[in-house]
Amino acid sequence: MLVVTGIVLNHTERLGMHERHVNVGWILDWYGIEAPSDAVSYAAGDVWITRMGNRLFFDGTPLAEEVDRLAGAVALAASEARIVVATSDRLYIYSASGELEEPLGRAHGVPDDMRAIGTRADELVIATGTGTMTFSLDDLTTSPTDSSGVAWARPGKPGEMLQQELTAAYRGSGLTLERILLDLHSGRIFGRYGVYFIDAVAAIVLLLALSGAWLWLRHLGKRR
Numbered sequence: 001m002l003v004v005t006g007i008v009l010n011h012t013e014r015l016g017m018h019e020r021h022v023n024v025g026w027i028l029d030w031y032g033i034e035a036p037s038d039a040v041s042y043a044a045g046d047v048w049i050t051r052m053g054n055r056l057f058f059d060g061t062p063l064a065e066e067v068d069r070l071a072g073a074v075a076l077a078a079s080e081a082r083i084v085v086a087t088s089d090r091l092y093i094y095s096a097s098g099e100l101e102e103p104l105g106r107a108h109g110v111p112d113d114m115r116a117i118g119t120r121a122d123e124l125v126i127a128t129g130t131g132t133m134t135f136s137l138d139d140l141t142t143s144p145t146d147s148s149g150v151a152w153a154r155p156g157k158p159g160e161m162l163q164q165e166l167t168a169a170y171r172g173s174g175l176t177l178e179r180i181l182l183d184l185h186s187g188r189i190f191g192r193y194g195v196y197f198i199d200a201v202a203a204i205v206l207l208l209a210l211s212g213a214w215l216w217l218r219h220l221g222k223r224r
Helices: 002-009 025-031 160-172 177-186 192-223
Strands: 040-044 047-052 055-058 061-066 072-076 082-086 091-094 100-104 114-120 123-128 131-135 142-144
Touching (some): 002 177, 002 192
Antiparallel strands (some): 091 100
């Protein structure tokens, strides 16, 4: 085990072990990887945008972006069917297929402390701690407005099948093959005592090597 895992660990980048995730239920249970209970989901057109932990999901597909808060998500049908996802201080623009088109932040005129987003006649409306405003994705400008007629994004609950997909995707993206190999090599996969066991094995192997070399040298000395 030490030899095989050591050899593979020397080539993890070439083998892509750091990018390959484990989605085997009992292994994830062994590591105690569970989906958080505080998931927040918003329906944006025909898709669901969900935050679980600090991970963002487009339906059941994990996105590369990590967020600490999800303020809302809406679909702008007249804007080439784009999905707009809002965190506290960023807007992420996705295509209908889930490809990130553009992240927008303070440098692009996005206000801080966004608390909700909505639409009004395919116009993006943002609620902040200081008021309500419209935000143009074309020229990146804001204009004060009122909240009349705004369809605000509201948290919802995806269907049972999608919830199962989200749970599996969250758990599966939390454990890489490289992590398992490292834990096998060090014994940490078996807890604290696993490390002591590997230490003992290493000490025994070292003792065998030293005693074997000593016996071989003695044998050579006698032949001479």
